[in-house]
Amino acid sequence: MISWWLISTVAIVLFIVIFKSQDAVNMFVVIKKNIFLILVIGLILFFSFSLYRISTTYNLDFTSFNGLLNAGKLYFLWIKSLFVNFGNITGYAVRQDWILNETNVTK
Secondary structure, X not given: OHHHHHHHHHHXXXXXXXXXXXXXXXXXXXXXXXXXXXXXXXXXXXXXHHHHHHHHHHOOOOOOXXXXXXXXXXXXXXXXXXXXXXXXXXXXXXXXXOOOOHHHOOO
């Protein structure tokens, strides 16, 4: 648990250093200049927290090679299900009848 506090503290300090070192008035300019760094930090945080969640849910063993293989399989199956669920939600939203009710239109 201490490692997660350390990772989040380092990420917050890194964001503060990035924003303070630019001396920009507009925050959007700072974000635009550092978008790659922000995306990399976000991806690292996403993968680390999601791997933690998967490892605590399934009691994964990282001490053996077979345990690492099982952890990798479970993690990539979880990522796959994330994309499948996102596709299902998007498809459901696209199939909805989004036509406005014409009775509210005044002529």
